[in-house]
Amino acid sequence: MTQVDLSSEIGAALPYLRRYSRALTGSQTSGDSYAAATLEAVLADRSMVAEASGAKAGLFKVFHGIWVTTGAPTIDEDDGPRAAAQRHLQKLTTNSREALLLHTIEDFSVSEVGEIMQIGDEEASQLIDVARQEMADQISGRVLIIEDEAIIAMDLESIVADLGHRVTGVARTRDGAVKLGASDVPDLILADIQLADNSSGVDAVNDLLRELGQRPVIFITAFPERLLTGEKPEPAFLISKPYSEDQVRSAISQAMFFSSTETLKA
Template identity: 40%
Template sequence: MSSFQTAVTAELPYLRRYARTLTGSQSIGDAAVRETLQAMIAAPDEIDENAPVRVELYRVFHRIWSDSSLRPIDIPGAIVGSLPRRLRKALLLTTIEGFTVDETAHILGMTESEVEDFVAQARSAIHALLSAKIMIIEDEAIIALHLKSLMVSMGNDVAAIVRTKDEAVAMAEQVEPELILADVNLADGSSGIDAVREILSNMSLPVIFITAFPEKLLTGDGSEPAYVISKPFDPDNVVATVWQALLVSREKAAMAEID
């Protein structure tokens, strides 16, 4: 097996996830992935092996997959599925799959300005649907109030602001947040990492760490958090990360209903 084929194989779980979210069906999504692989095998000369493997795989997927199959998805909570297909693809590729605007433009055969426009339209269309109950674990009052202001400006409900591990664990059980913003070093010397670990042992929800000590989280040992923002933070980065975390969480929950 060539290095290109090996790399394609490694990317298949992500393409299956994308196809499933895009179509609203694992069986239909898997059929589209099979067609993609068959096309790559049948016409290897059309594959640019010098291009990033993941970009090329998704490009071929969209070259052979018919837009006529991408109808609105009638699954409660499937936010992306309610969007027009062009907006749906651009949003999923840039937000959930993590492609850059220029990579997405290449995959979809669009201009970068078209991708940016479609993503902006998609975000505008579903912004109100992503409001959530949020808990902030932060011992510095000014930072906590700044984060609260950002969350409220997005339409979210800040259900609690806590300063220690014990307060965080108790309050999470009481308010049942849908997303947590957490610092690492807390007021009494306790750890936001320990607080989150204990909370997640009892409930499932996205967590965004906002810390001056990201190295305590990004150690390379074991599983690392999906969302880490360094202090001092860019407010736009916090808003974008919250938006992404909520979208991914809602889509996963909605798609789990069809399993």
């Protein structure tokens, strides 16, 4: 692979590393700091990526080399939502969240997860299974779905219910979402970007957060790379259309660990 090809593949994979890093930390600011440190390391020594099975896997492997050296997040002294989230995270089996995110959200194979985390395939598979169970057992709550396609909305309702959460309602428009949110306050919002009346799911979410205060948000879009440019505040949790059930399950479980996330601004 030439230097030009390698640079191109790293550039294409970088938005997804930033998505993964934000989901892992629950914060755009913290996640992007890890992604920036990873890119600096790669620019200093591109062989770390070139020697991997693929440029994307190599980029994520470098990230994990940095991630594991920082140790577990330090619990804040106060009892705020971030501290509560960190306490939840400390109860999970070491490395299980990372394995689950890599496999379900970033669509790496079990073998690639093992390569990135520098563990065997069997251990990677076990960590994925453990994470699913532990996160499902930790937190349940109320979920508002903002989705204008009836079939997709029904599918999301089923996934949410199977995870033990309660769906507060399904909104097809920005105004409808605000009304539903006010009548039955959700713990988490799952929102499409483009709604039935050409209104924006991003605007709907921002309206809700202004009225209800901060809470986890998961955005759904067919073009995630358009929302991962780094040019403006972005969602910490983002899944792509078409999505898999595992992706939605994982994103919901991850988001429920954090009682606030940075989201897109209109």
